[in-house]
Amino acid sequence: MTRLRYLAALPFAALLLAVGLGLIFGGSGKAAGSPPESFTLSNGMNVLVIPDHRAPVVTHMVWYAVGAADETPGKTGLAHFLEHLMFKGTEKIAPGEFSRIVAHNGGQDNAFTHFDFTAYFQVIAKDRLPLIMEMEADRMTNLVLTDAEVLPERDVVMEERRMRIENNPVAMLQSDMGTALYGGHPYGRDIIGHMEEIAGLTTEDALDFYARFYTPSNATLIVAGDITAAELRPLAEKYYGVIAERAPTFIRDRAQAIWPEEDVRLERRDPRVTQATWIRFLPAPSYRKAEPKDQPAFDVLAEILGRGTTSRLYRALVVEQGIASGVQSWYEGNRLDDGRFGIYALPRVGGDLASLEAAIEAEIARLLAGGVDDEELARAKTVIAASAIYARDSQRTMAYAYGEGLMTGLTVEQIHEWPDRVRRVTKEDVMRAARLVFENNPSVTGELLPGGDS
Structure with missing residues (x-):
């Protein structure tokens, strides 16, 4: 039997399928019914x-x-x-x-x-x-x-x-x-x-x-x-209630992440590579560390910027300029400590990564300078809502989403109320999230290229 085993270093298509509260519980409607019931056993x-x-x-x-x-x-x-x-x-x-x-x-x-x-x-x-x-x-x-x-x-x-x-x-x-x-x-x-x-x-x-x-x-x-x-x-x-405790309460004591003092660039060449790839990671607060009203805004930002064919990056790089064959962005907020925001892009055949990077940075600059409009904000919420409708059809997905949220610092009530919180995201909230991610924030940029060992 093949097991999931661990959740890391996923292919980029799979990254966007990773469970996040914005995809599972986001939407424009109200949270349905009462929160799931919880209780604690004597042990x-x-x-x-x-x-x-x-x-x-x-x-x-x-x-x-x-x-x-x-x-x-x-x-x-x-x-x-x-x-x-x-x-x-x-x-x-x-x-x-x-x-x-x-x-x-x-x-x-x-x-x-x-x-x-x-x-x-x-x-x-x-x-x-x-x-x-x-x-x-x-x-x-x-x-x-x-x-x-x-x-x-x-x-x-x-x-x-x-x-x-x-x-x-x-x-x-x-x-x-x-x-x-x-x-x-x-x-x-x-x-x-x-x-x-x-x-x-x-x-x-x-x-x-x-x-x-x-x-x-x-x-x-x-x-x-x-x-x-x-x-x-x-x-x-x-x-389960009859199982005796056998260890003291586990209290985590982790050092805070220390981000790079300046931007970092990494290049890897590999003879197995036939398609160049451009990737960028940026620090971002996790759901737990973000201000409550900012938590869903990072998911909406990722949707507007680079999720799907209606996103800004896809329209600009793939449809209008024709310099990319694919581009996506995502937000990883499902962590107890600090999260991250990611972008990746694939150039069209014969294209170069420098032009691709310049175009991505130009679109981010336009977002920061001009903000988001009502139409794209509404569209982002609609897409998130559609994902939520599908996800709610799977009891396993719902169980996973609640478990992941609880394990990474959220409460049952916060998870249950996520649809209302996404519905309340404003243009100002999205721009505050964008500034937290893209302004005065170090980045790590990676380039994967055909060729010999890096």
């Missing part, structure tokens, strides 16, 4: 219920408030490595049997690692939910790891890094750019970790990490689908 585990009674199916997720940014220096990749190892079995379930049991019962399962969280989920018929909860609770406390299981899986992770990062020139460039932007902050490294440090991870490292962070008070259960809080509570208490 500190949080529970959120998102009812969706259209089919007798549920999405069951357990989120741990620990990710790649919480690893001990010198042991990068440990959070993602443990995610792999969580499928190796317990005293009750043999290695590899967890997913086979889920599939045998008609379900699907997967897992993913982020800088700030790690999560495990299953989509299953409602009547199989007790089985899933029993198995997930079992591996929260009873994971069995030996060198015989751990060391071969370490080789799997190393091969995954080769495939996803080292054999992908775009990913390698993004990796270098992330380090240049975030410096010594953990967000400046790949979630999967450094190859030489992955190679040194041990069974003891994994078990220590597991014992420290995989504990009820550091976990949140989210169940979306054909269930109510009244139905879920006794199940949560039966399977």
